[in-house]
Amino acid sequence: MAETDPLLTSLQPLVSQLNADYARAIDDDRLEDWPDFFVEQCLYSITSIDNHRQGYPGGLMWADSKGMLQDRVAALRDANIYERQTYRHLIGLPALVGTEGEITRAETPFLVVRIMRDGTMDIFATGRYLDALVETGGALRFRERIVVCDSSRFDTLLAIPL
């Protein structure tokens, strides 16, 4: 057993709650709320374990500002075409792996089931969130959320963020 830092331990319920809220926003199709989980100067990227290990920086989605996240949502609503689908996120317990100044680092497993309009359900993605969290305005927000998928293969298309 690793030694537990009481400060980190005290944060775990907060991070879990943040993840629960994050999942509900996406799965309930409140995508407009999704950028608010991030600070203005943020990094959100969807990659895979293989790309991550090899140090490839490119992502399927890659945003370094809250504005880019808002643009992603606007495009999904008004520009992009894809069959109606929803996600069900199952997010595991966050492992709080350290602090650096005001930043708390967490690593959290996830599983996303994709439900298509005809009822077809697939395990669409599994992986880990590698997060850098900061407290702003009394709430925890993501300065970084790197979505490291376990597989580099994606079925058909990735529309809704993970």
Place this chain on the structure above:
Amino acid sequence: MSSAESPHAWPGDTLTRVPYWVYQDDANYRAELRRIFEGPVWSYVCLESDVERPGDFRTTFVGEMPVIVVRAEDGTICAFENRCAHRGALIALDDRGKARSFQCIYHAWTYDLRGNLTGIAFEKGSNGRGGMPASFCKEEHGPRKLRTTTLHGLVFASLSPEAPPIAEYLGQEILGRIERVLHRPVRVLGRFVQVLPNNWKLYVENVKDTYHASLLHAFFGTFRITRLTQGGGIIVSPDGGHHASYTIDRADDRVSTAYRDQGIRSEHQNYRLADPSLLDSVDEYGDGIKLQILTVFPNFVLQQIENCLAVRQVLPKGPDSMELHWTYFGFTDDTPEMHRRRLKQLNLVGPAGYVSMEDGCVGGFVQRGAATASDELSVVNMGGEGTESQDTRATEASVRGFWKAYRRYMGV
């Protein structure tokens, strides 16, 4: 006219009609693997930098044939079927790696980096019993070898001795368009695989189809990355199989109302990016071409959309499934600003791309829509009946070019 393998008929010599069975029929699909992918074509297999040093290898496919691509001791790039000469098992099980030789895990038969069978476990038997007959000649057994050729950092392979030299295969114009993009050493930025629920040809046609780009992809039209009213055109190789389409920004398009006048979905007048840095592009090639999409028959796409560069490898996986292997890249000497710009613009492409995610599903829509329409015909008539290069993109000439090449290779 029907091929030996298929009971279905082609609608005469016209290239403007394509029957739907060609995306569905299993016998026809098997014939494609033999006549096209194992025939006198060049299939893209990997980047030269993927097998940089002797012993570096990658595993991939030519059609459905598993292959190993490896840099041999003398620096040449070799490719051979990833199939043990003994019982047919895969020889290499990793996507990539470094090897001095290859050994099949099943019975430990070994191969050198050129795919020659060099060792057989217990070849002389054990305690004087068993073993291979003395007459067994290792030189006569081995996985099938492919020819390889390189072009501006790309590696192509062919099973056929009849595939012409790559420059001749492509023709001068297409060659020039590849050279235009790949003029410096590349740096890989990421690799992803997109599994598409459609026949491989539907994707290749989609890439060649300049007509759809600004109609299906609203993001394109909205931000004027490419619109049919912009300048540009298509180049179709003389044999029809390869193409390059390009867009040049044209000032008068800023006031064009052609899309609005036709009530086309892809125009959103009030669309503004919250963070416009996404499209903060630079003319890195100095020729004003904002977009160039290029295909090499049968399985390769080279893409420049603004400063977003990628190669795409099309792998057939049965009549109604395929994989699209994306390799995103920049150049080794990119400035930090250009590097960041490319990372941002990667949002445009790939499985989640603003201007490419629709291509992931639209092939499936055709596959499903035409499910029982095997003998009905799709219409490929925009821009006439020919396959010549045109200075407009409101044409399907390069799609017809695909069918011209396809029918020649298939003998139908």
